Amino acid sequence: MLRTDWTLAEVNAIYHQPVLELVTQAAAVHREFQATGEVQVCTLLSVKTGGCPEDCSYCPQAARYHTGVQAHKLLPDAEVIAAAQRAREAGSTRFCMGAAWREVRDNRDFDRVLNMVTEVNNLGLEVCCTLGMVNEYQAERLKQAGLYAYNHNLDTSAEHYSEIITTRTYDDRLDTLENVRKAGISVCSGGIIGLGETDADRIAMLHTLATLPAHPESVPVNALVPVEGTPLADQPRVSVWEMLRMIATARILMPKTMVRLSAGRQEMPVSEQALCFLAGANSIFSGEKLLTTPNPDFDADQQMFATLGLTARKSFKNVPVGATVLGAEPAVSC
Numbered sequence: 001m002l003r004t005d006w007t008l009a010e011v012n013a014i015y016h017q018p019v020l021e022l023v024t025q026a027a028a029v030h031r032e033f034q035a036t037g038e039v040q041v042c043t044l045l046s047v048k049t050g051g052c053p054e055d056c057s058y059c060p061q062a063a064r065y066h067t068g069v070q071a072h073k074l075l076p077d078a079e080v081i082a083a084a085q086r087a088r089e090a091g092s093t094r095f096c097m098g099a100a101w102r103e104v105r106d107n108r109d110f111d112r113v114l115n116m117v118t119e120v121n122n123l124g125l126e127v128c129c130t131l132g133m134v135n136e137y138q139a140e141r142l143k144q145a146g147l148y149a150y151n152h153n154l155d156t157s158a159e160h161y162s163e164i165i166t167t168r169t170y171d172d173r174l175d176t177l178e179n180v181r182k183a184g185i186s187v188c189s190g191g192i193i194g195l196g197e198t199d200a201d202r203i204a205m206l207h208t209l210a211t212l213p214a215h216p217e218s219v220p221v222n223a224l225v226p227v228e229g230t231p232l233a234d235q236p237r238v239s240v241w242e243m244l245r246m247i248a249t250a251r252i253l254m255p256k257t258m259v260r261l262s263a264g265r266q267e268m269p270v271s272e273q274a275l276c277f278l279a280g281a282n283s284i285f286s287g288e289k290l291l292t293t294p295n296p297d298f299d300a301d302q303q304m305f306a307t308l309g310l311t312a313r314k315s316f317k318n319v320p321v322g323a324t325v326l327g328a329e330p331a332v333s334c
């Protein structure tokens with residue numbers, strides 16, 4: 001049974017178990033609710049990079065920090081569609097377009113993003129966008145264009161949020177998630193660890209995600225990629241044990257959700273990533289760049305899949321039976 005009434009005390013108790021006990025429990029939940037051994041391969045593309053007015057202190061794309069990221073305007077549609085085609089040929093089943101925007105504006109750039117969404121959907125990929133805040137009307141337009149999922153991370157706990165970002169509030173973030181949900185778009189929301197937060201903050205963020213009216217279908221767990229020029233450039237790297245606690249707790253709280261081992265893999269040996277898959281992670285981003293920072297290259301991931309006996313998950317497996325999606329594989333309950 002899926003629960004959205006977890007108490008903070010329950011989440012705290014799950015999270016603070018001895019780490020091997022926690023991973024064992026999460027692995028059992030993973031085996032019950034997911035096709036273990038299947039990992040979804042996704043591709044990210046930054047369609048509009050840098051120059052962002054926000055002050056997210058982790059982010060290399062905020063205009064106010066000097067990070068050396070090469071800013072560019074919205075990419076031409078054809079370039080984005082060609083990148084999606086290459087991603088599909090390389091085995092990705094989800095394509096996520098990111099824009100360094102505070103929020104979506106009703107302008108020609110948004111019209112162009114809507115066209116990109118339609119074209120990528122026509123390729124049979126799960127199309128995802130992360131464009132900042134959206135209102136109900138914009139979410140509805142994205143849905144009509146064929147958007148499958150929208151990524152909007154809570155990033156950290158409500159309590160720690162103002163230490164990291166001051167140019168918008170936690171409630172703004174939650175409002176966008178509500179607008180996305182109302183439009184019938186699949187919700188992708190997670191966070192970053194390594195921002196100087198405490199265990200209590202990590203637990204509170206997981207509690208917030210797991211007690212939304214419905215669990216997000218997708219929860220990315222990012223380890224901070226410290227970038228020179230950002231206020232968090234000198235943060236120590238997170239350890240595998242911290243990633244495991246986050247992934248395993250997310251898996252136990254939200255059994256049917258895709259838990260994505262997201263930023264931070266570049267620094268993780270295969271043995272550490274293997275533990276994350278055991279603890280319930282079932283997706284990675286593929287390709288040598290995330291949005292602006294390095295990621296393991298395609299060959300390294302192919303090798304990892306071969307070593308661990310992992311297979312790439314098909315697209316649209318989370319679509320309820322009966323729903324029709326262009327290019328979808330038949331829905332399989334898992």
Ligand code: SAM
Binds near residue numbers: 058099100131155
């Ligand atoms: N501007 C939009 C927004 O903030 O929602 C979309 C793009 S933003 C870059 C997407 C997500 O990337 C952020 O919410 C954050 O969780 C993640 N991210 C950004 N910089 C990161 C970093 N240095 N390390 C790890 N994750 C990062």
Ligand code: DTB
Binds near residue numbers: 221294
């Ligand atoms: C998410 O949670 N992680 C991805 C995706 N959603 C958009 C982005 C990670 C970005 C890491 C920093 C960068 O490459 O700029």
Ligand code: SF4
Binds near residue numbers: 101
């Ligand atoms: Fe802008 Fe998004 Fe980066 Fe924040 S995380 S600075 S909103 S691109």
